[in-house]
Structure formats: structure tokens, C-alpha cells
Amino acid sequence: MRRFDLFVFAFAIAILSSPVLSDLIISKLDRRIDLTTQIVRATTSLKVENTGSDLVSEVLLTIPDNQANHLAYLKATLNEGKGKSKASASVSLPVEVYHPKDAPPSLTFYSISLPKGLAKGDSLNLVVLAVYTHILEPFPQKISQADIQLLLFQDSAHYLSPYPVKAQTLTVKLPDARTESYTKLENTKLQGSELKYGPYENLPPFSYLPVVVHFENNQPFAVAKELVREIEISHWGNVQITEHYSLVHGGAQSKGEFSRLDYQSRPYVRGASAFRRLVAKLPPRAHSVYYRDEIGNISTSSLWGDSKKTELEIEPRYPMFGGWKTEFTIGYGLPLKDFLFGLDGKRFLNITFGSPMNELVVNTLFVKVVLPEGSKEILASVPFPVKQWQEIKVSHLDVAGRPVVVLEKSNVVPEHNEYFQVYYKFCSLSMFREPLMLVSGFFLLFVAYIIYMRADLSISKSSASYLAKLQWEEVQATVQQLHKIVSRCLSAHDKLEASLPDLSRTGDVQACKATRKSVDSLLKELSKELKPLVAFLQSSPQASQIFPKVEELVAKERDLQERLVAKHTTVVDCYEKKLGGREIENRIASQQQKITALRQEIDDLMEFIDEI
């Protein structure tokens, strides 16, 4: 109780020394303190009235240092409407730490800036939400497995304010469990799980009346000592979130031995203070969700979802008792289009800041936003103060690495789950870096193979077998060329043949003659090209085996050529003499037979040569 004496002393000094800060009075004040979870939320609705003659533009709040040290979140909203309107109709006001000149010790001042000054006689309604962490003191500090967890909470029954308060009440909401003891003052009532102090009327500034509540609370005291949230953007359609938790049960320390048998048989009696599962509320359309701890995934988890949310329930390997620790990782993918937006040539990520776990306190939170490689002009905009710096992360298919924005914040509560933005500039063409890298990788493989096939890796350049191989390659190349030329000759033959049915259909002798002329010149050229190849094969010793076949082919081809030309001449002549169709057929019948036979033989030879 020494601490309270100190406070009373401090406030006595404060009352004596503090000047009248302004002529504000609080005409009506309601305080609700929610103690049902490990996070203490104090909602204060105040009606502030200006009794002085000056315009007032700011309202001061005071929080004793022992509470201010645990303050995680402070938000003041202005309630415009009469009565208790919902939070949606209210405006959030800027709150700053304020240092008055002769500040009383052990008090922290916060100043709320009003959007417009409060004139004489005017009043306004403010709602202040203060969220505290680690403020509930376990008492006793160490409990065994079967014990329940008892907590101590200390506050003042009178609202600590630099202004006089006309009327005030305090309601403390306790969990639905036993209340061990509480400070009994006049006007104190315990109704079910609600403890009421007040109403108190006409109290001077800095009134302080300590109260202590000692109560049972077995809610999960899940505290993440450190949480690293990595948000990785891929412009190929995904936002990948990976969260590394290092979790501890922040309640009363567990003492004595742990019996798994006792816990298993009666978990709610022999393990009341432990928690066995955690629920994370993920955004809708989350996919590829995983949960694993350091040595893999053999723990239990379940997932269900609808169009508004996805819920992931995870169970650590063991029930968590006071002071016990666990480390695990969860990860999930989110569709890009829900979180990435474009504005004036810039892109921005719009995503929530805090952890998706229900009622989790995070001592140190690192949010790392990994932007795609090639992002520029990076700017993070967070609705509350954070420490931030930039890093580089090298990931899949990176050259220079990806820029990472790191945001660090300590003492994070679910109220910090607000949207924040990271703006950056990105050229759409940079997206094609990754595929181009893959493409060039494959291309290099091909080029390496081409070089390998062209490289001459033989050691002895003068050995007989090497020379023979070279010669044989030359012969092969020549034969291939020859094959190509002969097949061109054959297609020329086909063209010549095809002109005959055309002639019989149209009777256009001139066109037919023109075809003949072009084919003739083509054939002449081809035979000229053929000559050196045949000569080479004749002289090459390596080709001695195949040369007879080649010679035969060339001879037959010439024969066929002559016969075709002769046939063509005959038919054209007959047409010019206007002979009947039957007459023509009779004249060429014998030639036609030989042509077909020759063609067949040439085809066979070509096939043989092609196989060389």
C-alpha cells in the first residue's frame, strides 16, 4: 500500500501547486472499465463545459504514471449527436502527450485538440478509450496446475482530472467468475459481474480515491513477446503473409509439476488457468493457409470461412500454463486485388497492421512489407507513430533484392488493427524481369549445347580415325545435298506433269509452254549443281560403297527427265494438231508405263540414300 500513499502525497502537492489550467468543468462523467480479458479497456464518456470567458481549444487528460506506462492505445472521439450515438457517427480527435510547465510528478498529461474552440457556456461530449496491457497483476504470482488465476486491479474511484467533476460514476465489468474482494466505499454495489462505484458529486480537481479489485480470470493471457509479420507482394496476383509468433502465457506463473493425466481427465479443473487454442480471424478469401512450429506441423488446426472472414483455430503442442512459451509460424495468401490499388501512377498496399489473433497482446511487433523488385519512392503511412526503416530481401528470381519497409511498434493490442498504406512506384514492365530471367537461363542451356556440338574435342588431330571421320562427315553432307537437289528435280517433274491435265481442261497451250520453259531452265540449273557433288563422291574413297547407288539414281533421274520432256512435247504437239483425247492417250501410253516404273525406282533409291 506504500504506492498509494505516495500517490496521495503526490496529488496533494499537485492540488496545491497546479494553477487553474482553464475554466473547464466536467459536468457529467461515466467510466466503464472492462476487465474480462487480459487487455483492460477503459471507456470514459465526459461532458465538458466551458464556464470561463475564453475560447478553449484543448482538453487535458491525466493518467497516473503507473497506468500510463501500460497504456497501449488512447483514442478520443467527439460525439456530436445527443445521447449515446454510435461510434460511427463520431470523429476521432488528435491526442498528444502534453507537458505543462509545473507538471505534478507521477502524472502524464494528454491534450485533446478540439476541431473548433469551445466558447463560453458551450458543452461537448467526448468519449475517450484507453487500452492498457500488462496492468492486471496476478496475485498470488505463482499458482499450481489446479489453482485458478486471481488478479489484482488498481484504479481510482474518482476520476483523476485537472478539472472539477460535477457528477461521475464508475462501472467495472468483471468476468463471470468469483470476485475475491474489492474496496468497499460508500455507494459501492456488486451486481452480478458488474461492480459500481458512485455516483459522486462535486469533486475538486485531482481527486484520487484508490480502489483495488481482486478477482478470478481464466481467460487466455496470450502474449506475443515478438511477432514478425511479413507481407510480400507479388504482382502476379498474390499477397503472401507469414507471421512468426513467439508466444508466452503472460498470467500467473505456473509452479510445481505438470500432470498430463490430471489435465487430460479434467481439463477445466486441473488446468483452469491454461489455454489450449487460439483463434485467428483472417481476411476473406485467404488461401494456402498453413500452421507449423519449429519442427514441422504435427499440431492441430482447423479452418473455416465465409464471404466475410476466414477463421483459423490452432492448438499449440501443449496447453499453455503461466510462463510457458511456444513458437510457431502461420502463413496465408490473399488475392492481390483486395489489397493493392493504383492512384495517380502510384500503387499502394492497404492492409491491416496488427495480428489477426483474437485478444492477443504483442510486446514488439515488426511489420515487414516486401515490395516487388524495382519499386521506387517508397512511403509508408501508418495512423499511429511507429519506428520505420528499410531493408533489402533477396528472394526467388531476384537480382538486386526486394526493398522491404520495416515498421516496428511495441505494445500492440487489437485496437491497432487499423489499415495502413505503403505507397510505391512500379513500372509494369519490371514484372517481366522474372520470366526474362527464366527465358535467358533456358536459352543459355541451348547455346551451350550448340557450342558443344560445334566444338572439336578430339585430342589427336592427325590420327587416321579422326581424318576418316572428317571425310565421312563430308561425304554425308554431300549425299544430303544431293538428296535435296534430286528431290527438287522430282518436284519440278511433278510440276511439269501437273501442267498436262491443266492443258486438257483449259486448252491454254501458251501457259503450258511457259511452264515447260521455266521447268526446263530449273532442271538445267539443278543438273549443273549436281555435277560437282557427283564428282566429289566419285573421288572420295569413303564413298566407294554408296557411289554406285548414287550414280544409278542420277542416271535414272536423267532418264526420267528425258522421258517426261518427250511425253510433254508429244502431248502439246497433239493439242496443236487438235487430235482427240483417245489418240493422245494411245500415243503416250507406252511412255507412261516406263515413267511410272522409273519413278518408283527413283523413290526407292532416294529412301536408301536418305538413310545414310
Add this chain to the structure above:
Amino acid sequence: MASKSISSPVPDAWYPTLSLFTLTIGLALTAFFFIYEATTSRKTRSLAQELITAAVASVFLGFGSLFLLLASGVYV
């Protein structure tokens, strides 16, 4: 202040199909490339044809493997 949401150039649902097709085409071209290399002799091979086949095959293989990565959940 009109911000519009940004999505991927290709819908996510297409990735498996796209990777199947592009990889099939890429592998077929690769096969053609190696058959060509094996059946022609050093004298008759044309460098231009080799390079063109290799380039087209590597474009298909490159995009195919990218889509395969994306389809299997490795968002690069």
C-alpha cells in the same frame, strides 16, 4: 481520389492450364531442337535455324516454368 484495384495481368485460375500448354509447346520445340542437332552433320547444320529454334523453345519453357511456379503457389 479514385483509386482502382490492381490485379494480376493473367487471372490466377489460368495458371495451371497456361503452364501445361506453354510447357508442352516448349518441350516439343526442345525435342525438335535436339533431333535436329542429332540428325544433321556439322557441315549441313544451319546456325540460324538452331538459334531460332532455341530462342522460341526457351521463351515457351521460360514462361511455362514461371506459370508452373505460380500455379504451385510460389509467387515470384
